[in-house]
Amino acid sequence: MAVTKGWRQLDVAVIGGGIGGQASATALRRQGHKVTIYEQADFAGEVGASISCAANGTMWLEEWGVNIELGDPVILKKLISRDWKTGEPVSVYDLSDYKERWGYVYYMFRRQYMHTMLKDSASGEGEGLPAKLVVNHKAEKVNLETGEVTFSNGNMVKHDVIIGADGIGSTVRQELGIKAIRNPATCTCLHSNVDTEKAVKLGKILREV
Structure with a gap:
């Protein structure tokens, strides 16, 4: 097989349109690659509670030029663990100097908002070719040698690179053994x-003035 030296645009399939899939698509898009995201549901969304984003994650959000405000983040300044019965503090972590120590702030996002933010950066306006989102495409078979993906609806596609971001029941992971x-x-x-x-009012948190 001939080896091509130097950079070239790759046609990439991202299997899964969740947070991991949207983040992968954003990173690849910013590097000039062509990306198609295949999501098994009829929409790409997220469920769940909050998700933390420490310095390393924030660094990449800024590097990718993500519109962070779209995710409606909260900057973590203090982390307090309380006894669930009494409400008394069990441990307190002061993170007020976090940015000074690590270079980036510590964000907390609601999962749905983080997904919306990353989806916008993957397929909205910005540097690079916008990623294409294809819904109702559940991967059933992946050929890692040929780059072919077969879906439960009978469709088959071929890409240069396949990235698995399809969760705990990942088809791509199974193909890797x-x-x-x-x-x-x-x-x-x-x-x-x-x-x-x-x-x-209960005295469990202090409002900053």
Whole structure:
């Protein structure tokens, strides 16, 4: 097989339109590549609670020119763990000097908002060719040698590169011979939103002036 030296534009398939898929598409787009995102659902979205983005993640968001404000972020200044019964602090991490120490702020995003932000950077306006999003395409078979992807609807495509971002039941991972081992959890994590004004009145947080 002939080897081509130097940079060339690649035609890339990203399997999965979640946060990982949109981030991958953004990075590849900024480098001048042609990207198509294949999502199994009839829309590309996210569910879940908050997601943290420490200095390394923030660095890449800025490097890619992502419109971070679109994700409606909160800058983490202090992390407090409280006893769920009494509300008393168990541990307190002061992150007020985080940017000075690490060069970038520590963001917290709502998953849905982060996805919207990354989707905009992948397929909206900006540097590079906008990524194409194709929905209702669940990958069933991936040929890593030929670059062919066959979908459950019967369609088949061929790309130079295939990136798997299709979650815990990843078809791409299976083709690589990697089997995800699912173990029963020994504990449960519950997420909830608390009204800021109520938390202030209860003395659980201090509002900055």
